[in-house]
Amino acid sequence: MENNIYFRRANYYETDKMGIVHHSNHIRYFEEARIFFMKNIGCDVAEMEENGIIIPNVDAYAKYHSPIRFDDEVEIEVKLVKFTGAVMGFDYTARFKDSKVTASVGHTEHCFVNSDFKPMSLKRKYPEYFEKLKNNISLSE
Amino acid sequence: MENNIYFRRANYYETDKMGIVHHSNHIRYFEEARIFFMKNIGCDVAEMEENGIIIPNVDAYAKYHSPIRFDDEVEIEVKLVKFTGAVMGFDYTARFKDSKVTASVGHTEHCFVNSDFKPMSLKRKYPEYFEKLKNNISLSE
Amino acid sequence: MENNIYFRRANYYETDKMGIVHHSNHIRYFEEARIFFMKNIGCDVAEMEENGIIIPNVDAYAKYHSPIRFDDEVEIEVKLVKFTGAVMGFDYTARFKDSKVTASVGHTEHCFVNSDFKPMSLKRKYPEYFEKLKNNISLSE
Amino acid sequence: MENNIYFRRANYYETDKMGIVHHSNHIRYFEEARIFFMKNIGCDVAEMEENGIIIPNVDAYAKYHSPIRFDDEVEIEVKLVKFTGAVMGFDYTARFKDSKVTASVGHTEHCFVNSDFKPMSLKRKYPEYFEKLKNNISLSE
Numbered sequence: 001m002e003n004n005i006y007f008r009r010a011n012y013y014e015t016d017k018m019g020i021v022h023h024s025n026h027i028r029y030f031e032e033a034r035i036f037f038m039k040n041i042g043c044d045v046a047e048m049e050e051n052g053i054i055i056p057n058v059d060a061y062a063k064y065h066s067p068i069r070f071d072d073e074v075e076i077e078v079k080l081v082k083f084t085g086a087v088m089g090f091d092y093t094a095r096f097k098d099s100k101v102t103a104s105v106g107h108t109e110h111c112f113v114n115s116d117f118k119p120m121s122l123k124r125k126y127p128e129y130f131e132k133l134k135n136n137i138s139l140s141e
Numbered sequence: 142m143e144n145n146i147y148f149r150r151a152n153y154y155e156t157d158k159m160g161i162v163h164h165s166n167h168i169r170y171f172e173e174a175r176i177f178f179m180k181n182i183g184c185d186v187a188e189m190e191e192n193g194i195i196i197p198n199v200d201a202y203a204k205y206h207s208p209i210r211f212d213d214e215v216e217i218e219v220k221l222v223k224f225t226g227a228v229m230g231f232d233y234t235a236r237f238k239d240s241k242v243t244a245s246v247g248h249t250e251h252c253f254v255n256s257d258f259k260p261m262s263l264k265r266k267y268p269e270y271f272e273k274l275k276n277n278i279s280l281s282e
Numbered sequence: 283m284e285n286n287i288y289f290r291r292a293n294y295y296e297t298d299k300m301g302i303v304h305h306s307n308h309i310r311y312f313e314e315a316r317i318f319f320m321k322n323i324g325c326d327v328a329e330m331e332e333n334g335i336i337i338p339n340v341d342a343y344a345k346y347h348s349p350i351r352f353d354d355e356v357e358i359e360v361k362l363v364k365f366t367g368a369v370m371g372f373d374y375t376a377r378f379k380d381s382k383v384t385a386s387v388g389h390t391e392h393c394f395v396n397s398d399f400k401p402m403s404l405k406r407k408y409p410e411y412f413e414k415l416k417n418n419i420s421l422s423e
Numbered sequence: 424m425e426n427n428i429y430f431r432r433a434n435y436y437e438t439d440k441m442g443i444v445h446h447s448n449h450i451r452y453f454e455e456a457r458i459f460f461m462k463n464i465g466c467d468v469a470e471m472e473e474n475g476i477i478i479p480n481v482d483a484y485a486k487y488h489s490p491i492r493f494d495d496e497v498e499i500e501v502k503l504v505k506f507t508g509a510v511m512g513f514d515y516t517a518r519f520k521d522s523k524v525t526a527s528v529g530h531t532e533h534c535f536v537n538s539d540f541k542p543m544s545l546k547r548k549y550p551e552y553f554e555k556l557k558n559n560i561s562l563s564e
Binding site for chain 2 (some may be wrong): 022
């Protein structure tokens with residue numbers, strides 16, 4: 001099992017009257033995949049938040065290629081493509097599990113703040129998380 | 142304008158592939174109406190939370206009479222039907238604004254806890270909120 | 283693996299500012315569990331909808347015992363407790379996977395309609411689904 | 424009242440455990456604003472769908488400037504910045520109603536398809552909608 005491929009099935013309540021998963025939910029799928037991947041590399045978001053590290057989105061983008069329908073099984077591949085210590089960026093590809101056809105691609109960027117939403121230096125305050133993220137940046141292909 | 146009738150329009154993303162507002166969203170409409178009503182009687186939920194009063198749901202019920210569709214205008218009437226200081230209960234009726242046909246009815250109960258989710262006595266710690274709620278209980282008709 | 287116990291993890295976006303999974307999402311978890319169970323007994327909801335059988339909620343109830351937090355693993359046990367051919371009812375218990383402590387319990391009722399939301403007789407039109415549901419009613423304990 | 428400025432208040436259930444409106448919900452706010460604006464210029468999305476015109480998202484982008492909190496009043500300004508007949512694009516700015524501080528900005532693109540998700544020519548099949556959209560493109564400032 002790859003540490004950066006997250007599987008899930010489309011829920012009924014995620015569809016809209018178009019009969020497809022609402023576009024905003026792809027952004028939520030990306031979040032699930034990102035949190036799954038981060039846990040796998042030793043950066044458990046629940047634990048990081050308990051340590052006072054809040055990781056808000058700086059931005060979010062999704063491009064829709066093929067609609068996901070109720071009960072479709074999808075896999076979301078996530079890659080850490082940018083990490084400066086202050087900002088990290090992820091690329092996502094959602095594919096239908098069987099056909100491997102692309103459903104959507106996306107990108108999000110995030111920063112690290114404390115509970116007052118003030119920027120924090122991950123490198124100085126949490127060097128162990130810093131190293132784990134640094135060591136898991138995807139090299140461009 | 143009645144202080145206990147809340148208006149809103151059904152959003153596209155609230156529909157599901159059945160072409161109607163997903164049943165879980167009625168529970169969310171009830172929440173919006175309850176928060177609107179509480180603010181109107183001097184119990185602003187945002188302010189109460191800042192004062193350390195958390196108001197989780199004890200339960201939630203909805204019965205669906207007629208489906209709400211995208212862009213339908215609905216009014217949600219809310220009544221405080223129970224208030225003991227420890228627990229409060231609300232009745233809801235969602236109606237189509239124009240026809241006044243009932244879309245759904247519901248009921249929720251809530252308690253008051255501190256930020257550690259320990260029960261608190263509203264009467265002792267926040268007598269002003271206690272009085273406002275007590276004074277706004279709907280008598281049965 | 284039991285055919286009526288559905289596992290899932292609480293997602294970040296399902297929490298609210300109270301720090302717990304929003305109460306409306308328990309209703310959504312119940313839906314996921316119900317659809318999982320129905321597929322397991324041969325009543326695939328996606329397939330039933332393709333056959334023109336729409337299964338709206340008649341009502342929904344949840345009682346909250348213990349808050350679910352981000353990343354908690356929960357299991358939702360679902361039982362078909364009522365089936366008349368026109369109406370079916372399910373009981374749900376959501377538990378924390380490890381401790382087996384109850385997070386919430388619930389009940390939903392559903393009817394069968396065609397795409398115009400007119401009631402349909404499952405027994406007459408789809409005897410095979412009728413039999414499968416009838417054979418999977420939980421006897422009271 | 425401007426036809427392209429949509430007002431709403433942040434709901435409790437839209438917040439997450441960070442205490443702010445979840446980033447995916449900005450995408451939903453943009454949808455509300457877009458549908459409001461389209462109705463105002465004579466392109467009622469509910470009516471268009473009844474006429475068989477489905478308008479899926481091609482992409483969606485949001486950049487987050489300042490977190491929206493529970494009960495904040497926001498205004499979302501929407502501009503039609505691109506319209507080719509086959510594709511339309513909108514820019515969004517969400518601001519806090521009182522301070523006019525920017526909460527987020529965004530952009531979405533959409534196409535027009537029939538109920539089988541095949542591209543359709545709005546110009547040929549629905550010239551009246553085509554004209555209304557063409558006449559409401561925002562000129563760059």
